[in-house]
Amino acid sequence: MVWLQTYEKEDKKYSHLSEQNIKDEQAERIVKKVSRHFKLNANHVVFKNLHTHGGLASRIWNTITMIHCPNLLIVAHELNHFMLWKKYPNRKVKHGSKKWFWNLERIIRYCERKNWWRDEEKRLAEQTQKTFEKRLGKEAYKKTPECKLEQIQSSIKNWESKKKRAENVLKKLNRRKKIWEKKATGRV
Ligand SMILES: [Zn+2]
DSSP states (O other), rough: OHHHHHHHHHHHHHHHHTOOBOOOOHHHHHHHHHHHHHOOOEEEEEEEOOSSSSEEEOOOOOEEEESOOOBBBHHHHHOOOOOOOOTTTTTOOOSSSHHHHHHHHHHHHHHTTTTGGGGHHHHHHHHHHHHHHHHHHHHOOOSSHHHHHHHHHHHHHHHHHHHHHHHHHHHHHHHHHHHHHHHHHHHH
């Protein structure tokens, strides 16, 4: 189980990353950003329970599969597979080799420079919070007396206009009724 030893080596070297779990959306964002920057073709991200690995990279499907809420090291590790496939298309670079770590380091350095896009995550969270508050504000307004009064007033206006229309129709119908009554009685 070579890969187990490698993971342990990596975990030790990058323990600060392996302890930081992130949300699925954030992991996907990191994959997309890194893949675009290094032109890696890691185009799809799938999250599911994997019992033996934290993640898997598929060269055929251009897909990274990860456990839910992976840690930063898992994300970097799977991206590294794509990095190596791109750089050494005809060579199998082993987990834990010099080349492996050199490229992994490059990915991690890049991500750290971008703060793993945490600012963006924060900004998005704030935005969601704001829309939520706005909606909450609307809901709260619906319960105030002012809002109730507005609703009743507009309902009254609506029914008043219906009443007027009904009155007009009734007037016309009554006129026609009289005409036809005359005609009917005249015939008798
Ligand atoms: Zn691997």
